[in-house]
Amino acid sequence: MAVLKALKSSVDKTFAILEYFTVDRAEWSVTELAKELDASKSTVYRFLSDMQKRGIMYQDPVSGKYGLGLKLFELGNRVRIKSAFTDKTHPVLMEVAKSITETVHIGVFKDEQVYYVDKVESPQGLRISTTIGSYSPAHATSLGKVLLAFSSYDENRFVQRLKRYTENTITDCGQLKEELKKIKKDGYAVDYEEFEIGLICVAVPILNQKNEIVASLSAAGPANRFKKEELPNYVKKLQKGALQIQKNIGDFKLNIT
Amino acid sequence: MAVLKALKSSVDKTFAILEYFTVDRAEWSVTELAKELDASKSTVYRFLSDMQKRGIMYQDPVSGKYGLGLKLFELGNRVRIKSAFTDKTHPVLMEVAKSITETVHIGVFKDEQVYYVDKVESPQGLRISTTIGSYSPAHATSLGKVLLAFSSYDENRFVQRLKRYTENTITDCGQLKEELKKIKKDGYAVDYEEFEIGLICVAVPILNQKNEIVASLSAAGPANRFKKEELPNYVKKLQKGALQIQKNIGDFKLNIT
């Protein structure tokens, strides 16, 4: 409430409005959004229609509701991360997804969270589906635990409360530190339904040619399809992919800011 | 010159500035951009730094120059076309690129031009590299000619001048109509260096399950690698991919506006 009025610059307001258009809520009417933002219809209308004129917004000709437009897609594709990083990782991701037959992800650190930068979905019907450009908690995912384990991090990083997502989530800082130590030793992390019941993930680090960790690579699938004796096999396939990516990316270091 | 002053709304100004960040010119300093826009440094600075605070812009910590930020990548990935269409086409594109070993593209019609919505680059060193979200002329590309041939179009569509790009470009309307008729009969189009010298493309239509054309699929490679006797082979592989995509997309119809 009173979201817009709190922001002083038009630039801020513009992008605050865009943030409301998510994957889960792709369409808003002027009235709905005005109510949500506690702003006048005129104001919201002007923002949306100005953006619509530029193709940043798309207006459904039938319902009159607004959604994100093609121009934004266009701009998003110009962002460096895409051409510099994903172009190099994606082909490998395809290979790994095919050989493991589960959804594979690449995640990096951003704001203490895991940020998904690339994915290839499992060819199987029942599969995990995440949105590129979204976030997950670091301590409750295999991607995050790998990133933590292989990064040089402040020991006091975990003074912050570790949020519980399921009964398996690690919420004790000491326990997490032990887990990370083990992960660094083993070279991989597993998430046994620690973030979501029914979801199991395995992840390995992606290093650049200077052996700095730049991202992590995971395979994720439904718990009932996971066989513990297959774990070394998954890890082997992931590591093979990670090594291939390492070859592809050179000394590339992702600047996430 | 005087680009910014001509625009009355901040929303317009914001996105006008973003448009200056292209693939060819990914970075601008405050001073450079202020000069280009004929605006004051303060103004440009404020736009860029406001956007930078939100992650829309990225500022290189060394040079101080600005580029497009991750948030924009994030927003771009939320655009419907991406999740609804590309997710379904990309895996097939990978397969086709691998089997043909040339860069493959998917294009749709937008504003009488070919709009690139997805691509997978050739694994070979020498390859064609296009930007997703960019445009090419319809009459001078295989993607475009397929789209024209299989769309129900106005006969008078081509009264507009057909721009010449190379010595092979079809610039005569009657000749183009003949070509389109042939393409419809054959089920594929070829571009023999009609847009760019040294570039040869082959394209086939992608139909949805109602048999409406929704996009076209092409393979593009350097002319000196192209063997005429391999053409039926390329077409066969492309058609196999197009059929797979048809299965994936159902009765999906792309709304490009």
Added chain:
DNA sequence: AAATTGCATTTCATATAATGAAACAAAATA
């Protein structure tokens, strides 16, 4: 080492655009 250039950034009085209430038009609903 001092001076100079070249840059991003900040300041502040003024010009200009953003704002919301209300009116409007058009469609959906009763």
Added chain:
DNA sequence: TATTTTGTTTCATTATATGAAATGCAATTT
């Protein structure tokens, strides 16, 4: 037909955007 609910437009008021000049910082030149 009457009523409600939309998206859109208008316009006087308010608040933000603007640019010249100043600042601070670093790299380069004297």
